[in-house]
Every structure is written in C-alpha cells, then in structure tokens.
Amino acid sequence: RGHHHAGGHHLGLVGQICTELIQNQTTCTDLVKAADPKIAQAKTFQELAQAVLEFAVNKGIEGQTFLKGLALIEQSPAIKECANFFYDGVVGSFRSALRELKEDAQTASYDAKAAYDGPDGCNRALAAENINNPAITALNSEIALLSQIAFEAICKYSN
Amino acid sequence: MVKFFIYDLSKLGGLLAVREELYCSDPGIRTIAAWVLGKASQNNAIVQQQILELGVLSRLMKMVNSNSMEEANKALYAVSALIRNDLASQGLFYAEAGGWMLQDILSNTSLDVRLRRKAVRLLADLAAYQLENVDREEQPFFNDQDLLKAVVDLTTSTDLDLQEKALVAIKSLLQLRTTEARVFKDFCALGDALNRMRQLLHDLMADEYQRDYVMDVENLRVEVEHTFQRKLKQS
Numbered sequence: 285r286g287h288h289h290a291g292g293h294h295l296g297l298v299g300q301i302c303t304e305l306i307q308n309q310t311t312c313t314d315l316v317k318a319a320d321p322k323i324a325q326a327k328t329f330q331e332l333a334q335a336v337l338e339f340a341v342n343k344g345i346e347g348q349t350f351l352k353g354l355a356l357i358e359q360s361p362a363i364k365e366c367a368n369f370f371y372d373g374v375v376g377s378f379r380s381a382l383r384e385l386k387e388d389a390q391t392a393s394y395d396a397k398a399a400y401d402g403p404d405g406c407n408r409a410l411a412a413e414n415i416n417n418p419a420i421t422a423l424n425s426e427i428a429l430l431s432q433i434a435f436e437a438i439c440k441y442s443n
Numbered sequence: 444m445v446k447f448f449i450y451d452l453s454k455l456g457g458l459l460a461v462r463e464e465l466y467c468s469d470p471g472i473r474t475i476a477a478w479v480l481g482k483a484s485q486n487n488a489i490v491q492q493q494i495l496e497l498g499v500l501s502r503l504m505k506m507v508n509s510n511s512m513e514e515a516n517k518a519l520y521a522v523s524a525l526i527r528n529d530l531a532s533q534g535l536f537y538a539e540a541g542g543w544m545l546q547d548i549l550s551n552t553s554l555d556v557r558l559r560r561k562a563v564r565l566l567a568d569l570a571a572y573q574l575e576n577v578d579r580e581e582q583p584f585f586n587d588q589d590l591l592k593a594v595v596d597l598t599t600s601t602d603l604d605l606q607e608k609a610l611v612a613i614k615s616l617l618q619l620r621t622t623e624a625r626v627f628k629d630f631c632a633l634g635d636a637l638n639r640m641r642q643l644l645h646d647l648m649a650d651e652y653q654r655d656y657v658m659d660v661e662n663l664r665v666e667v668e669h670t671f672q673r674k675l676k677q678s
Contacts, residue, residue, distance in 0.1 A: 299609065369574070373571065376611055376663075379609070379659065380564075380608070381654070382605075383604055384604070387557075388560070390481075390516070390517075390520050391479075391557070391560065392518070393485065394485065394520065394523060394524065394564070397485055397567065398527075400569075405575055435485075437596075439482070
C-alpha cells in the first residue's frame with residue numbers, strides 16, 4: 285500500500301488519478317511510466333489532460349494502423365470492423381477532445397469518454413466471432429484506460 | 444470534490460433536489476443543475492439510470508431551447524450524457540421530438556457554435572449507435588431530408604471543428620440502411636458540398652499552424668466522399 289502511495293507521488297497529478305482507478309491502479313501506473321514523460325511531469329490537470337490526449341491520439345493512430353494491417357491478413361469481419369469503424373471513432377474522439385480542451389472542456393470530457401466506446405465495441409465484435417487475440421485485447425485495454433485517465437483529468441478542472 | 448458531491452447525491456436523495464432546481468426561475472441555477480446531472484451521468488452508468496428514472500430528460504430538452512446560451516449548452520451536454528449508449532432513453536429522446544430539436548439547432552446559423560457542435564456530435568453518436576445495433580429499427584428522422592441538408596450545410600461553416608464533426612456525422616448517416624443516396628445527391632447536393640470543401644481546405648493548408656489539423660479534416664472528407672460514392676453505386 286505504501287509502495288503504491290509512493291508511486292502515486294512520484295507520478296504527480298496522474299498518480300492521483302491512477303490511485304482513484306481502483307480496478308486499474310497498477311495497469312495505470314505502468315502505462316504512465318512507459319508513456320510520454322510530459323504526462324508524469326504535468327503541473328496542472330489541464331496540462332495533464334492535454335499530454336494524455338496527445339499521447340492517446342498517437343496510440344489510437346498506431347493501434348488503427350496495426351489493426352488495418354492485421355485485417356489484411358486475417359479474414360475476419362470483426363477485425364475489419366475494429367480497424368475501421370471502432371478505431372475511426374477512437375482517433376476521432378481523442379482528436380476532438382484535444383481540440384476542445386481550451387474552448388469547451390465540457391464537450392472535451394464527453395469526447396474523451398466517448399473514445400472508450402471504440403475498444404468496448406471492438407471487444408464485443410471479437411467475442412461474437414470467438415476471436416482471442418492478446419495483442420488486440422492489450423491494445424483495447426490501453427485505449428480504454430487512456431480514455432478514463434483523460435476524462436478524469438478534464439473533470440478535475442472543468443466546470 | 445465534484446466526484447464526492449456526485450457520489451453523495453443519490454445516497455442523500457440529492458438527485459431529487461437537483462431535479463427540482465431544473466425548474467428554478469433563475470437560469471443560472473438551472474444551468475448548474477443541468478451541469479451536475481450531466482456530469483453525474485457521465486461518471487457512472489448506474490447513476491445515469493437513476494437520473495433517467497427521475498424523468499428529467501424532457502425538461503432538459505426544453506432547456507436546450509433557452510435564451511440563455513450557457514443554460515442551453517449545459518442542458519444539451521446533459522441530454523447527450525443521459526442518452527449515451529442507452530437504448531431506452533434514446534427511444535424517449537426520439538419520442539420527445541429529439542430529431543426536430545437537433546434539426547432546429549443545426550439549421551440555425553445564428554446559434555452559438557458550441558451548441559451546434561454539441562448537436563452534430565450527438566447526431567453522430569446516435570447514428571453510430573444505430574450502426575452498432577443493426578437489428579434495431581432505424582428512426583425515420585435519420586432520413587429526413589431537411590435534417591440531412593442541415594448537416595451537409597455545416598460543411599460551409601467557417602469553424603473547422605464544426606466542419607469536421609459534420610463530416611463524422613455524414614459518414615455514419617451515409618452508412619445507415621434507410622438513408623437514401625438520392626436525397627444526399629439531389630436534395631443535399633453532397634457532392635458539390637464536398638468539392639467546395641476540398642477547395643476551402645486546400646486554401647487553409649497555407650496556414651502552417653493548422654496544416655496538420657486541415658490535413659486530418661481533408662483525409663476525413665476523402666473518406667466521406669468514398670462512402671458517398673459506394674452508396675450511390677449500391678442504389
């Protein structure tokens with residue numbers, strides 16, 4: 285417990301968010317440590333939200349590229365749907381949230397939350413086809429977590 | 444602090460109290476109440492259901508028509524959060540003429556751009572949710588030509604964010620079973636709108652500060668164009 289507490293302090297504001305994500309505390313901390321240093325170094329929640337969303341946009345694009353490549357190899361409507369429909373939504377929502385941060389934080393929080401729908405929908409599509417692909421599952425988990433972190437960061441300063 | 448407050452709302456019967464504030468004569472109080480309900484709905488699916496059971500959706504939709512722009516914005520935010528990914532509440536939204544509400548906002552160029560962004564974003568979400576639930580009967584308003592034209596006309600906006608959101612909505616609307624290619628082509632003149640947008644975006648690329656953003660929107664415009672062409676071929 286003390287270790288987690290100390291880890292939270294080391295990660296600054298994002299550590300506070302990680303400690304609040306009870307079920308994903310360790311995963312959150314691990315993700316942040318491996319991510320852009322700007323996230324852990326953020327001095328305000330607005331700065332944190334921006335850093336997380338910038339990172340999330342890039343992760344979404346990378347993930348979509350990976351899925352599109354996989355869709356060319358696998359003959360799976362579900363993977364194709366993940367690559368196109370669901371991850372179009374992921375990238376679009378994170379981008380939209382990032383652009384709205386300064387002008388309309390409320391809508392930014394909505395968009396950050398909406399990004400979660402992508403991996404959630406993708407997981408359901410895969411399950412419907414009984415596809416178990418650890419790489420896609422890991423990607424979906426990471427994107428879902430980034431959505432949660434960004435949403436929490438925005439909520440802490442928006443009104 | 445906000446999360447703690449929201450957590451306590453339900454336990455202490457606070458949601459009921461906030462609901463009453465929606466009827467306060469002071470628009471500032473109503474605005475805060477809408478914000479609280481929207482925030483609470485976003486944070487927790489269980490609370491979302493609790494708020495829906497209070498019967499506040501209809502009241503919030505009326506508040507979207509407020510003369511106070513802050514009240515209207517907060518109310519639409521709350522409506523969006525309340526019906527997000529929820530079949531029953533979306534049905535209620537449609538029954539309360541939600542489609543007409545969105546069309547009215549989207550076609551009124553004098554309204555605050557933030558409100559119009561929220562409206563087109565909500566429409567995009569509703570269409571996307573429909574695409575994810577293909578067995579569900581599609582709402583007739585998705586093929587209402589005046590609504591579709593209002594969305595297409597957003598591509599002429601000077602606000603790049605609004606243009607992008609319009610493209611996202613159009614892309615989903617094009618993929619619905621019941622929308623007609625003929626309506627997009629003839630009544631909405633979507634092809635012409637996309638061509639004008641291409642030229643506009645090309646001009647904006649000269650601005651280095653937003654070049655990346657403009658390129659993102661242009662890429663999306665191309666996707667919409669391809670989706671439109673496929674729709675035409677299928678018809």
